[in-house]
Amino acid sequence: MENLPFDIDYICREFSIPGRFTGYKTKSDGIINKTYVISFDNCGKEEKYTLQNINTYVFKNPYELMKNISAVTSHIHNAIIQKGLDPQRRVLSFLAASDGNCCCKDENANFWRLYHYIDGVYTLNTIDKPSVFEACGRAFGEFQNLLSDFDGQSLYETIENFHNTKIRLEQLKDALKTDAVGKAKDIQAEIEFIISRESDCKKLAELTDAGLLPIRVTHNDTKLNNVLFDNETDEGICIIDLDTVMPGLSLYDFGDSVRFGANKVIEDEPDTSKVGIDLNLYESYTKGYLSSCADKLNDLEKDLLPFSVKVLALELGIRFLTDYLNGDLYFKITHPMHNLERCRNQLALSRDIEINMDKMKEITQKYI
Numbered sequence: 001m002e003n004l005p006f007d008i009d010y011i012c013r014e015f016s017i018p019g020r021f022t023g024y025k026t027k028s029d030g031i032i033n034k035t036y037v038i039s040f041d042n043c044g045k046e047e048k049y050t051l052q053n054i055n056t057y058v059f060k061n062p063y064e065l066m067k068n069i070s071a072v073t074s075h076i077h078n079a080i081i082q083k084g085l086d087p088q089r090r091v092l093s094f095l096a097a098s099d100g101n102c103c104c105k106d107e108n109a110n111f112w113r114l115y116h117y118i119d120g121v122y123t124l125n126t127i128d129k130p131s132v133f134e135a136c137g138r139a140f141g142e143f144q145n146l147l148s149d150f151d152g153q154s155l156y157e158t159i160e161n162f163h164n165t166k167i168r169l170e171q172l173k174d175a176l177k178t179d180a181v182g183k184a185k186d187i188q189a190e191i192e193f194i195i196s197r198e199s200d201c202k203k204l205a206e207l208t209d210a211g212l213l214p215i216r217v218t219h220n221d222t223k224l225n226n227v228l229f230d231n232e233t234d235e236g237i238c239i240i241d242l243d244t245v246m247p248g249l250s251l252y253d254f255g256d257s258v259r260f261g262a263n264k265v266i267e268d269e270p271d272t273s274k275v276g277i278d279l280n281l282y283e284s285y286t287k288g289y290l291s292s293c294a295d296k297l298n299d300l301e302k303d304l305l306p307f308s309v310k311v312l313a314l315e316l317g318i319r320f321l322t323d324y325l326n327g328d329l330y331f332k333i334t335h336p337m338h339n340l341e342r343c344r345n346q347l348a349l350s351r352d353i354e355i356n357m358d359k360m361k362e363i364t365q366k367y368i
């Protein structure tokens with residue numbers, strides 16, 4: 001097979017994969033790592049694996065990253081067995097490389113990891129029916145539950161201050177000052193919008209410092225497409241993309257999930273007039289999420305659920321804009337304005353959430 005985006009002989013050797021390589025598919029859901037599903041014929045039986053090239057611009061220490069993921073997945077694995085459920089389909093399982101680590105480094109300093117492919121599931125980038133988003137909320141709430149007795153102290157911080165919106169804003173201001181590629185002049189409106197919401201950016205960090213919001217072990221990247229849904233039951237059975245599982249706030253997970261899934265359009269939609277919060281979807285997610293973890297959250301966490309959606313949209317807008325100013329080094333892009341369009345989409349969403357805040361609070365109250 002010609003022109004593979006990976007060296008299949010190396011991968012097979014490193015992970016001792018049995019059988020004959022028959023082909024691959026590229027997965028395009030994530031915008032950080034490169035992901036492929038690779039297939040083998042093992043004595044007449046098709047066997048599949050998910051192969052990922054870890055983005056080392058984003059994740060500086062893949063070995064630490066994989067130690068986190070090993071610890072977290074084995075904790076979840078045990079918890080799932082205790083519940084009498086099938087760990088093969090409900091948690092990712094990684095293959096060890098030849099040196100015993102859960103990833104390997106090739107001669108070009110690319111890091112690779114491999115996990116068993118889970119069959120009979122689908123992923124989504126948009127919602128076709130509200131019940132699916134309720135299932136997504138239930139799955140992330142359950143993820144929170146499964147990790148509630150996991151010791152976060154043992155985890156490395158794979159990306160420092162990942163959801164510290166206050167620090168994200170400082171990083172934007174630095175990028176603006178440096179103006180590495182001369183784009184600062186074009187983004188006055190976006191900067192004004194963000195600066196006028198500086199107090200919102202600081203709020204969660206301040207409440208955490210004051211000891212009012214508890215640090216938990218959270219996923220931190222709770223996009224809809226990071227859930228595997230069962231083909232037969234539509235249940236969200238497995239949470240993937242565990243790179244950012246770290247100590248964090250429950251509100252990061254709730255806010256991030258809703259800002260992605262309950263937006264009326266996809267994150268990449270450039271027409272901001274179409275952007276908005278779908279209140280029915282907000283309700284579905286809130287219902288699902290609180291049904292599986294309401295008893296774990298304190299009153300302030302529950303009160304701030306709607307606010308968290310606004311602030312996570314604002315934060316991602318800040319991150320896209322910072323990357324745009326820095327010359328698009330972090331997120332994969334397909335065209336020069338991509339990160340700016342994504343930023344505008346998120347800022348429009350946070351504006352629409354402000355407008356609908358009272359309605360969102362009312363909906364949330366129904367499920368508290």
Ligand code: GN1
Pocket residue numbers: 029030031032033058220221223226241243244267316
């Ligand atoms: C990235 O890896 P992926 O595509 O699931 C990013 C998230 C953003 C998201 C926006 C490690 O997630 O924080 O919310 O893009 N992950 C990282 O689409 O930065």
Ligand code: MG
Pocket residue numbers: 029030031223225226241
């Ligand atoms: Mg992902």
